[in-house]
Amino acid sequence: MNALRGRHPAPPFDAVLSAQAFHETWLATMDPVRFGQWFRRQRLDRLIATATRDSPLYARRARGARVLGDFEPIGKHALMRHFDDWAVDRRITRAGAEAFIDAGDTIADGWLERYLVWTSSGTSGMPGVFVQDAASLAAYDAVEALRLRSTGPAGPPLGLWAAGRRFAYVGAVGGAYAGHVSVARLQRIAPPGWAPTLCEISVLEPLDDIEARLRAFRPDVLITYPTLAAALAGRTMDDRRPLRFGEVWLGGEQLSPTQRASIADAFGCVVRNSYGASEFYSIAFECRHGQLHLNDDWVILEPVDADHRPVPEGDFSHATLLTNLANRTQPLIRYALQDRTRFVPEPCPCGSALPVIEVQGRSDGALILAGRDGGTVTLVPLAIETVIEEAAGVTQFQLICRPDGTLELRFPLQGEDARQAFGRCRRELLGWFRRLGVKAQRVVQGQGEPLRAAGSGKLQRVLDRRSAR
Ligand SMILES: [Zn+2]
Structure with missing residues (x-):
């Protein structure tokens, strides 16, 4: 020193x-x-x-x-x-x-x-x-x-x-x-x-x-x-x-x-x-x-x-x-x-x-999805987190919107635990989307650990990759 x-x-x-x-x-x-x-x-x-x-x-x-x-x-x-x-x-x-x-x-x-x-x-x-x-x-x-x-x-x-x-x-x-x-x-x-x-x-x-x-x-x-x-x-x-x-x-x-x-x-x-x-x-x-x-x-x-x-x-x-x-x-x-x-x-x-x-x-973490009736629906991260945490009972997750618009859920879990967490999250999200008027949406389970931001290592729980260049 x-x-x-x-x-x-x-x-x-x-x-x-x-x-x-x-x-x-x-x-x-x-x-x-x-x-x-x-x-x-x-x-x-x-x-x-x-x-x-x-x-x-x-x-x-x-x-x-x-x-x-x-x-x-x-x-x-x-x-x-x-x-x-x-x-x-x-x-x-x-x-x-x-x-x-x-x-x-x-x-x-x-x-x-x-x-x-x-x-x-x-x-x-x-x-x-x-x-x-x-x-x-x-x-x-x-x-x-x-x-x-x-x-x-x-x-x-x-x-x-x-x-x-x-x-x-x-x-x-x-x-x-x-x-x-x-x-x-x-x-x-x-x-x-x-x-x-x-x-x-x-x-x-x-x-x-x-x-x-x-x-x-x-x-x-x-x-x-x-x-x-x-x-x-x-x-x-x-x-x-x-x-x-x-x-x-x-x-x-x-x-x-x-x-x-x-x-x-x-x-x-x-x-x-x-x-x-x-x-x-x-x-x-x-x-x-x-x-x-x-x-x-x-x-x-x-x-x-x-x-x-x-x-x-x-x-x-x-x-x-x-x-x-x-x-x-x-x-x-x-x-x-x-x-x-x-x-x-x-x-x-x-x-x-x-x-x-x-x-x-x-606010750039907000997810904007197509609505059933032609418009858009904005989902703020806090709301998405609430659905997944409170309704699905899953505390560790990452929701990625792929460039083609598919939603991908990742968990720091393995095998059966990950599969069960995915099932609950998918069901709750789709139910919520229906209530909000979001257009039919594909939700898949992603492979691998949640992604951390390069450099800072921060974990964004909601990641929109449609705008990624
Ligand atoms: Zn106080």
Whole structure:
């Protein structure tokens, strides 16, 4: 570790910014209405002032914009195309960032002495490159420690800082992905004697090997995707030596109620879910009532329709505009995320005034099928999952729409188990399709394991291959 520190530039960390972010986040956690809203206004004003002055891209696009609603929404493709005009630090170029990422084992090092660089997995067809400054990392650290890892508004923070705890991270470890880079950074910046014991395992390894490594390492906390935790839970249920964790921290994919119950049951543990993105690491955290609270002092979300107009309160959106209030180096103002979200109008029983949101994952995962009467029927992943999980009683599956329109179901099961799961899923799906008015549909059982996305290793439970090029 010390040899590493000597050779490599330190990961970005600023003690003063960090103390300030912790203090402000603590105040806003205690009183979101009074302090949270005040910080949010301040940060938004500073973000708009900096971006329109120092980012050539935003200076061009702003055209007199002064308030958030004046800004035209922007997507990943446009930002990547104008990458060299985007950041306020003019040394930040796409060629430079990509060369840094390609250098491989240096991912947690400070790029240009002061930034972290991570890439998004590219579920929308193009990977994004996001540069994080010390201020935004301080904000993510504060939110993670004081909200996500806390046992309650006044409870003790149980962050990665906790010395002596053993963490296993099973995720995408082969590239500059946000989770992997963040875990590496936290380990490097921990004070001597405080670094957690960490084991990183690639999600692309066979499940047998992942399980064997977890057994050998015996972590207190497992950090991974819902589908991976659910797959492990399914195996451990009828095991004589079940895997046990104190906590399972989940993110990166949608978590269904059925998955949550089976994970908590199987491991006899606390399940903590979160919602984040490469564009903002910790968008929302889960409270003890299982609700996702938006960190709206640090990030603004706007649920919008396909034309980027606001949707009625309480409705699920088609996409979501994100404004990152923490990162003024590479500003994100009304950035279009492909997630369906909604604000829940009812207050949460936990008492927090931070807004409650629900997330339906990627809208490009929705399946559009031909209707009986000539039109189309849109099936959102959550609904498909509900039919297969609740009605057919199958928790691990993948539904692939082949290029010819045939629906293929895959399961991480063998022989008779797979055949029975397929029979139940097919019957429930076809019954549901009839009720929805979907045109007669071929549903077949696929061979082999469910497919994971190249690179990130994420498992999309609904995959439309008709648009694959
Ligand atoms: Zn709550």
